[in-house]
Amino acid sequence: MLGSLLVRTAWWSLLGLSLLLGCDRAPSAQGLPEWKPGDHHSADDPAGGGQSPGQAAPARSGTDIPALVDVAWRQDCAKCHGPGGHGDGPQGPMLHARDLTDPAWQGKVSDADIAASIRSGKDKMPKYDLPDGVVQGLVARIRALKGG
Ligand code: HEC
Secondary structure: OHHHHHHHHHHHHHHHHHHHHHHHHOOOHHHOOOOOHHHOOOOOOHHHOOOOHHHHHHHHHHOOHHHHHHHHHHHHHHHHHOOOOOOOOOOHHHHOOOOOOOHHHHHHOOHHHHHHHHHHOEOOEOOOOOOHHHHHHHHHHHHHOOOO
């Protein structure tokens, strides 16, 4: 009874696996032609809602910013500050990376202070020449770590 249940479970998971692998190998054709040049708003596009082209650019790159923040955090900051910001990354203890979750420190610094530390570096921390939106995203991420 139990044996046949196990066999059946194994069979189903194999089936699931082969379905997954099948998807991997054969990207569905219907997923491809999503984007058309016409999808781009041109400057005189009435659907642009009166936005100037200058406003459209940051809005578009804005969609990439959370991804950039995530990559910067995981590839750079986490080396020292650790994935959760506790200062426990591989190089954290050696360089005395700050525990960014510390509520006392969080209460002391302004968002502008945090942004300035990221842009200019501090002591053993290198400076990061990142786009404004990414710096702001990192500040928000650090704020979200408070007490965590
Ligand atoms: C090479 C290690 C290292 C890396 C990488 C690093 N830091 Fe730091 N960070 C430190 C150290 C060390 C300190 C403590 C500096 C001090 O207070 O003297 C610090 C301090 C800070 C502070 C506090 C500054 C203050 O005002 O007290 C913030 C905020 C910070 N890091 C954010 C970041 C962010 C965001 C990144 C990624 C973009 C990052 N750090 C990457 C080592 C690092």
